[in-house]
Amino acid sequence: xxxxxxxxxxxxxxxxxxxxxxxxxxxxxxxxxxxxxxxxxxxxxxxxxxxxxxxxxxxxxxxxxxxxxxxxxxxxxxxxxxxxxxxxxxxxxxxxxxxxxxxxxxxxxxxxxxxxxxxxxxxxxxxxxxxxxxxxxxxxxxxxxxxxxxxx
Amino acid sequence: xxxxxxxxxxxxxxxxxxxxxxxxxxxxxxxxxxxxxxxxxxxxxxxxxxxxxxxxxxxxxxxxxxxxxxxxxxxxxxxxxxxxxxxxxxxxxxxxxxxxxxxxxxxxxxxxxxxxxxxxxxxxxxxxxxxxxxxxxxxxxxxxxxxxxxxxxxxxxxxxxxxxxxxxxxxxxxxxxxxxxxxxxxxxxxxxxxxxxxxxxxxxxxxxxxxxxxxxxxxxxxxxxxxxxxxxxxxxxxxxxxxxxxxxxxxxxxxxxxxxxxxxxxxxxxxxxxxxxxxxxxxxxxxxxxxxxxxxxxxxxxxxxxxxxxxxxxxxxxxxxxxxxxxxxxxxxxxxxxxxxxxxxxxxxxxxxxxxxxxxxxxxxxxxxxxxxxxxxxxxxxxxxxxxxxxxxxxxxxxxxxxxxxxxxxxxxxxxxxxxxxxxxxxxxxxxxxxxxxxxxxxxxxxxxxxxxxxxxxxxxxxxxxxxxxxxxxxxxxxxxxxxxxxxxxxxxxxxxxxxxxxxxxxxxxxxxxxxxxxxxxxxxxxxxxxxxxxxxxxxxxxxxxxxxxxxxxxxxxxxxxxxxxxxxxxxxxxxxxxxxxxxxxxxxxxxxxxxxxxxxxxxxxxxxxxxxxxxxxxxxxxxxxxxxxxxxxxxxxxxxxxxxxxxxxxxxxxxxxxxxxxxxxxxxxxxxxxxxxxxxxxxxxxxxxxxxxxxxxxxxxxxxxxxxxxxxxxxxxxxxxxxxxxxxxxxx
Numbered sequence: 001x002x003x004x005x006x007x008x009x010x011x012x013x014x015x016x017x018x019x020x021x022x023x024x025x026x027x028x029x030x031x032x033x034x035x036x037x038x039x040x041x042x043x044x045x046x047x048x049x050x051x052x053x054x055x056x057x058x059x060x061x062x063x064x065x066x067x068x069x070x071x072x073x074x075x076x077x078x079x080x081x082x083x084x085x086x087x088x089x090x091x092x093x094x095x096x097x098x099x100x101x102x103x104x105x106x107x108x109x110x111x112x113x114x115x116x117x118x119x120x121x122x123x124x125x126x127x128x129x130x131x132x133x134x135x136x137x138x139x140x141x142x143x144x145x146x147x148x149x150x151x152x
Numbered sequence: 153x154x155x156x157x158x159x160x161x162x163x164x165x166x167x168x169x170x171x172x173x174x175x176x177x178x179x180x181x182x183x184x185x186x187x188x189x190x191x192x193x194x195x196x197x198x199x200x201x202x203x204x205x206x207x208x209x210x211x212x213x214x215x216x217x218x219x220x221x222x223x224x225x226x227x228x229x230x231x232x233x234x235x236x237x238x239x240x241x242x243x244x245x246x247x248x249x250x251x252x253x254x255x256x257x258x259x260x261x262x263x264x265x266x267x268x269x270x271x272x273x274x275x276x277x278x279x280x281x282x283x284x285x286x287x288x289x290x291x292x293x294x295x296x297x298x299x300x301x302x303x304x305x306x307x308x309x310x311x312x313x314x315x316x317x318x319x320x321x322x323x324x325x326x327x328x329x330x331x332x333x334x335x336x337x338x339x340x341x342x343x344x345x346x347x348x349x350x351x352x353x354x355x356x357x358x359x360x361x362x363x364x365x366x367x368x369x370x371x372x373x374x375x376x377x378x379x380x381x382x383x384x385x386x387x388x389x390x391x392x393x394x395x396x397x398x399x400x401x402x403x404x405x406x407x408x409x410x411x412x413x414x415x416x417x418x419x420x421x422x423x424x425x426x427x428x429x430x431x432x433x434x435x436x437x438x439x440x441x442x443x444x445x446x447x448x449x450x451x452x453x454x455x456x457x458x459x460x461x462x463x464x465x466x467x468x469x470x471x472x473x474x475x476x477x478x479x480x481x482x483x484x485x486x487x488x489x490x491x492x493x494x495x496x497x498x499x500x501x502x503x504x505x506x507x508x509x510x511x512x513x514x515x516x517x518x519x520x521x522x523x524x525x526x527x528x529x530x531x532x533x534x535x536x537x538x539x540x541x542x543x544x545x546x547x548x549x550x551x552x553x554x555x556x557x558x559x560x561x562x563x564x565x566x567x568x569x570x571x572x573x574x575x576x577x578x579x580x581x582x583x584x585x586x587x588x589x590x591x592x593x594x595x596x597x598x599x600x601x602x603x604x605x606x607x608x609x610x611x612x613x614x615x616x617x618x619x620x621x622x623x624x625x626x627x628x629x630x631x632x633x634x635x636x637x638x639x640x641x642x643x644x645x646x647x648x649x650x651x652x653x654x655x656x657x658x659x660x661x662x663x664x665x666x667x668x669x670x671x672x673x674x675x676x677x678x679x680x681x682x683x684x685x686x687x688x689x690x691x692x693x694x695x696x697x698x699x700x701x702x703x704x705x706x707x708x709x710x711x712x713x714x715x716x717x718x719x720x721x722x723x724x725x726x727x728x729x730x731x732x733x734x735x736x737x738x739x740x741x742x743x744x745x746x747x748x749x750x751x752x753x754x755x756x757x758x759x760x761x762x763x764x765x766x767x768x769x770x771x772x773x774x775x776x777x778x779x780x781x782x783x784x785x786x787x788x789x790x791x792x793x794x795x796x797x798x799x800x801x802x803x804x805x806x807x808x809x810x811x812x813x814x815x816x817x818x819x820x821x822x823x824x825x826x827x828x829x830x831x832x833x834x835x836x837x838x839x840x841x842x843x844x845x846x847x848x849x850x851x852x853x854x855x856x857x858x859x860x861x862x863x864x865x866x867x868x869x870x871x872x873x874x875x876x877x878x879x880x881x882x883x884x885x
Contacts, residue, residue: 001403018403021440029378029438034370035363037561038439039512040593044817047512075363082362090361094353094783097791098226099360100367100512100561125826132817134512134562135226136794138828140787 004064008033009077019065024048026064027074035075035103039132046131049104049111050074056111056127075103078110086110089148097135105131109145117149154339156280195247202325204288205333206259207237207281214309214322216243219253222274223265223533224356225563226791227847228784231355233274235780239347240282240340243309243321250355255535255555263557265533266568266663268748268845271780275842283337285328292327293319342778342840351783356559366559368530369590371518376586377406379435379579380442382449383428383599386810387659388457390430395450399434402448404441407583408434413575418544423537426571427600427660433579439590457658459810462605465630466503468655469607472628473501477651481637484707485647487613490622494613498686502610502675504873505804506630507603507664508814510822513561514596519576520586525552526577531560531567538570542577565663569601597820598812602805603664604630604657606671610679613647618687620698622647627672630657634668634675640718640746641680643711644698659807665795666848669747673852674800674859674873677743681860682869691742691860692726713746717775720837721753725773728835729755738768741860743853749844751775751837754793754853756829758861765862767797767829772850774834777841785846790832792850798823800855801875821876
């Protein structure tokens with residue numbers, strides 16, 4: 001066990017945790033931030049995607065000890081009122097079915113658009129192929145990413 | 153206008169106070185406590201709510217809350233079921249809040265998500281709920297205004313008198329509560345629908361995009377422990393002895409023990425399928441700590457039934473396909489005779505592997521069992537069945553057990569089988585503490601309840617005049633045969649034989665999105681394509697000929713489809729897709745299937761790039777009667793097509809000595825974004841017939857339409873799933 005001072009959603013948190021504990025479980029079990037989802041635990045499904053210093057990362061495979069001074073943003077911190085352009089686009093396109101994978105999809109899309117305002121189809125596939133949706137909402141995910149790119 | 157007797161399901165309209173005896177028994181309700189009312193823009197919460205019936209309450213300011221009775225697994229009933237109530241209540245949808253109803257078998261019927269039946273079976277009772285509440289509000293307004301009832305009309309939550317006076321629902325809600333439930337009510341004409349038929353966004357959309365806690369896995373409670381299970385590594389095994397000394401000394405670990413979730417002597421229900429009744433349980437303070445300690449357990453397993461291996465059962469299934477069944481499931485005419493005389497016989501065998509459900513939210517459940525009662529909450533498609541089993545096992549009466557239906561991270565049939573809910577209750581009872589049971593992805597994927605592995609052999613007899621005169625269909629599968637005896641093309645062919653074989657398996661099996669249809673549609677629709685080709689006929693024309701025969705001069709009487717509606721979707725897809733106007737380099741395949749009371753036809757347009765297929769466009773025509781929510785309906789169909797295509801192409805579970813060879817998404821492939829079709833366009837038959845469901849029917853035809861397009865492109869018939877083994881992976885666009 002060790003103490004970690006984390007910056008999450010622009011707030012400071014101090015947690016006691018096993019240094020190997022993935023950020024996913026720190027968020028969900030220790031801090032009560034359950035918007036980030038557990039899907040596979042091996043960085044294959046993308047449900048746990050958060051931002052670390054602006055990059056989309058799989059929090060299930062990121063040990064808390066690796067975060068250091070990094071800025072973590074989760075779905076709860078993407079915007080105050082759910083009005084980030086990607087969230088707005090997601091609502092507008094009505095992407096979700098069961099909704100479980102969508103936080104991860106949104107976080108992957110937000111990181112993509114932060115770094116690339118006009119992504120091509122290939123850019124979108126590269127960014128979004130790591131996020132599985134068993135409901136099969138992929139076409140709406142693509143549409144929402146493109147719509148978000150037009151929302152300022 | 154349809155006048156309907158309200159005692160259709162009168163218990164739903166009992167006053168809430170009158171139903172208290174069998175209603176919500178325990179004070180705590182996780183969903184209500186942590187999920188505030190939706191923050192619909194501009195909606196002010198009322199000072200007081202008035203319960204009109206089990207489906208709705210009205211605030212003194214006219215805001216309406218509608219309870220969605222059925223479990224929400226992504227099929228979007230939490231939006232579409234309340235839309236039906238709101239329609240007949242005649243309110244403005246923007247003034248409606250939706251809450252998940254609690255499990256209450258006194259007030260509601262069939263609180264179950266399965267078989268795409270929620271809309272079909274809820275249609276009448278939801279309409280009556282809205283219409284009878286509207287009638288009670290009108291009667292209350294008539295009393296208040298001292299005018300005859302028939303001088304009053306309603307519009308968007310406002311009651312209007314012919315004199316021009318108006319009064320809002322909220323103003324008379326308190327009086328409506330004491331109005332007698334009407335004996336009969338008038339239902340709207342479909343042409344007057346204002347909410348039904350309008351594209352309507354998911355009522356939980358805003359909460360989902362904000363990451364609010366909606367799912368079972370998100371449940372947190374003061375003093376709650378995390379429990380995980382270890383089940384045997386192979387089907388046919390159970391724990392023999394455990395060395396838990398290392399695990400017990402690890403950080404945060406509270407206890408390790410074994411449980412038998414369904415003890416001997418308790419009669420299992422159909423929903424109690426579970427290959428691993430004996431489990432090792434490990435309990436601790438957080439998920440990660442328990443995951444780590446799980447790995448430190450040393451468990452010796454013993455074999456209790458013969459382990460199965462994929463090559464072995466596949467051979468056994470193939471052998472069954474060569475064996476006559478003792479009794480045919482259906483026999484028309486004299487199939488043996490026409491096959492003897494046939495000018496040509498076409499034969500093809502199709503096969504598909506076991507599939508895991510892989511709901512993105514793994515199995516989990518919350519339970520807090522005390523001597524006084526039990527609170528359960530989590531993702532379950534069959535809460536009523538779970539409560540019955542929990543009651544029998546933990547020894548509390550059903551009215552002391554509450555089950556909150558959380559939003560579910562996918563269902564697909566997996567959560568029909570609620571062993572995980574039972575396990576949570578058994579563990580909580582033993583610990584005398586609130587517990588959240590969490591399965592890892594590996595626990596989940598290797599637990600069973602799979603879509604069974606299937607094989608089917610089709611044989612067609614063609615006479616010297618180039619007519620299809622006989623069909624023989626022989627199916628074999630693990631624990632069940634896939635073949636439906638009376639589905640199309642039964643009824644369209646004079647000499648018809650269906651035979652079924654099942655191979656008993658200790659690898660557990662269960663319903664998986666569109667059970668059996670998910671395999672049979674592919675086999676049947678690929679085979680009909682091949683027969684059409686052999687006869688030199690256009691594949692759509694050939695299917696329509698068969699349907700014409702079934703309509704005008706059907707063979708047998710048990711044909712379980714409506715040939716006119718079936719033909720309707722084929723004609724619609726032919727028109728919309730411009731069938732026959734092929735573009736250069738484009739290859740097309742068609743497929744049509746009827747299941748779960750809805751008809752779906754699809755055309756896949758495929759181009760080849762570097763010898764690999766790219767799905768450019770999918771055309772989808774549907775007859776599900778009245779479309780309640782076109783936005784949700786399209787989403788279900790798109791999802792069904794992507795899901796169907798993906799599993800047909802990529803996914804399989806295989807076994808070595810009973811042990812699953814796949815356990816997570818690195819070795820079990822699900823379709824990815826770039827592999828989904830570039831475009832899907834849906835078309836609905838507009839016929840005003842009462843609605844049927846769409847959670848499943850979009851899926852079955854997809855694999856066949858793809859395979860038929862591939863044949864057009866390559867001349868190769870795909871028969872053995874997953875097709876990726878035949879090197880037919882999709883190239884990203």
